[in-house]
Amino acid sequence: MSEGRLARFASAEDFRLEARRRLPRILFDYLDGGACGETTMAANLADLARIRLAPRVLRDVAARSLAASFLGARQAMPVMLGPVGSLGLFRAGGEAAAFRAARQAGIPACLSSFAVTRPEDLPGGRGGDAFQLYVLKDRGRTEAILERVAAAGFGTLFVTVDTAVSGIRERDLRNGLRRLARPDLRILADLASHPRWCAGMARNGLPAMMLAEGWPEAGRGYLAQAAFLAGQIDPGFDGKGLEWLRTRWRGRLAVKGVMCAEDARIAIDCGADAVVVSNHGGRQLDGARSTIRALPAVAEAVAGRAEVLFDGGIRRGGDVLKALMRGADACLLGRAYAYAAAAAGEAGIAVLLRRIGAELDAAMALSGMTAPGAGRGAASEPAASPPSPGP
Ligand SMILES: Cc1cc2nc3c(=O)[nH]c(=O)nc-3n(C[C@H](O)[C@H](O)[C@H](O)COP(=O)(O)O)c2cc1C
Numbered sequence: 461m462s463e464g465r466l467a468r469f470a471s472a473e474d475f476r477l478e479a480r481r482r483l484p485r486i487l488f489d490y491l492d493g494g495a496c497g498e499t500t501m502a503a504n505l506a507d508l509a510r511i512r513l514a515p516r517v518l519r520d521v522a523a524r525s526l527a528a529s530f531l532g533a534r535q536a537m538p539v540m541l542g543p544v545g546s547l548g549l550f551r552a553g554g555e556a557a558a559f560r561a562a563r564q565a566g567i568p569a570c571l572s573s574f575a576v577t578r579p580e581d582l583p584g585g586r587g588g589d590a591f592q593l594y595v596l597k598d599r600g601r602t603e604a605i606l607e608r609v610a611a612a613g614f615g616t617l618f619v620t621v622d623t624a625v626s627g628i629r630e631r632d633l634r635n636g637l638r639r640l641a642r643p644d645l646r647i648l649a650d651l652a653s654h655p656r657w658c659a660g661m662a663r664n665g666l667p668a669m670m671l672a673e674g675w676p677e678a679g680r681g682y683l684a685q686a687a688f689l690a691g692q693i694d695p696g697f698d699g700k701g702l703e704w705l706r707t708r709w710r711g712r713l714a715v716k717g718v719m720c721a722e723d724a725r726i727a728i729d730c731g732a733d734a735v736v737v738s739n740h741g742g743r744q745l746d747g748a749r750s751t752i753r754a755l756p757a758v759a760e761a762v763a764g765r766a767e768v769l770f771d772g773g774i775r776r777g778g779d780v781l782k783a784l785m786r787g788a789d790a791c792l793l794g795r796a797y798a799y800a801a802a803a804a805g806e807a808g809i810a811v812l813l814r815r816i817g818a819e820l821d822a823a824m825a826l827s828g829m830t831a832p833g834a835g836r837g838a839a840s841e842p843a844a845s846p847p848s849p850g851p
Pocket of ligand 1: 771
């Protein structure tokens with residue numbers, strides 16, 4: 461995409477619309493959708509949007525910095541790229557593009573277990589760059605993954621704990637996502653009407669899932685391998701399992717998918733360095749409360765003993781500020797950067813990160829703040845209309 465055209469992308473929503481044009485519908489819906497009736501996915505966005513920031517004036521905000529420390533390093537802003545599986549399906553080389561854009565922006569990124577790109581093939585990362593793990597029923601295989609990512613230089617592990625079973629995604633059922641490997645006429649027509657995506661895939665060869673290297677029983681091709689991996693995730697993973705993981709991973713450990721104070725306490729008691737308040741972008745338990753509603757109780761329970769990261773519905777810099785004000789140390793982007801990757805690759809993610817940084821800077825300045833940390837506990841008003849149902 462030309463630089464001039466890219467410069468007109470003003471928001472994550474602009475990238476979303478372009479991703480919708482570029483991706484076959486079956487893939488766009490996989491990226492864009494959530495579990496069941498998508499009420500939790502919608503609540504993540506709606507509850508963030510309902511929070512009103514409180515403008516402050518007559519304060520000296522001439523010298524401002526977005527810099528923030530989290531995951532053991534000083535980052536350019538309190539934002540990182542979270543784990544998004546199948547980025548390499550949305551755009552050939554999607555994971556490497558994300559890591560390069562993150563490095564350029566001075567923030568960390570997290571590689572998903574469901575990635576196409578091998579951890580060894582990523583551009584040398586920044587402090588805080590992470591690998592996201594699902595603990596498998598086969599603990600020997602899990603340990604082998606840990607050794608592989610440690611050898612590849614990753615110092616931080618995100619263990620995702622909100623996938624005891626796979627979320628039920630209605631869009632994928634309707635579109636027949638499972639049949640993508642052996643497409644029927646409808647899917648073929650969908651693919652054929654998106655020639656730019658097809659050309660990108662054809663140039664780079666059919667994607668495979670990097671973790672499945674050396675797992676012949678996982679089958680061939682990304683979809684078969686992803687289905688195999690999903691079936692390997694251990695639904696018996698609990699606090700004891702987390703203690704086991706802590707003994708096997710020497711680096712920084714973040715527990716992703718915590719939505720209440722009690723689970724945050726368990727994670728910290730088991731040795732977590734960070735918790736990620738997340739409902740998987742509303743892709744798992746439909747009907748769960750929004751993450752922004754869950755955040756204050758988790759932050760209170762953590763009480764500074766670990767870092768609190770946050771995701772779910774972050775599309776703008778103002779959303780980041782709202783999460784910081786409710787106790788987050790930093791936010792993960794999910795769909796927002798995946799839309800940008802699908803739309804315009806590395807350059808698209810770079811533009812999105814610039815927009816989010818500029819919006820965060822403006823939101824801070826107009827709220828009378830000069831640094832992200834200053835937001836913690838500062839006043840903001842919930843909207844007059846009732847938020848989505850809580851617990
Ligand atoms: C297409 C897609 C794939 C995802 N894959 C993973 C994954 O492999 N591991 C994981 O922990 N989270 C995964 N997530 C969840 C994200 O890390 C994040 O929690 C979520 O996208 C945040 O919500 P948001 O997209 O509304 O910002 C995925 C999300 C999407 C949209």
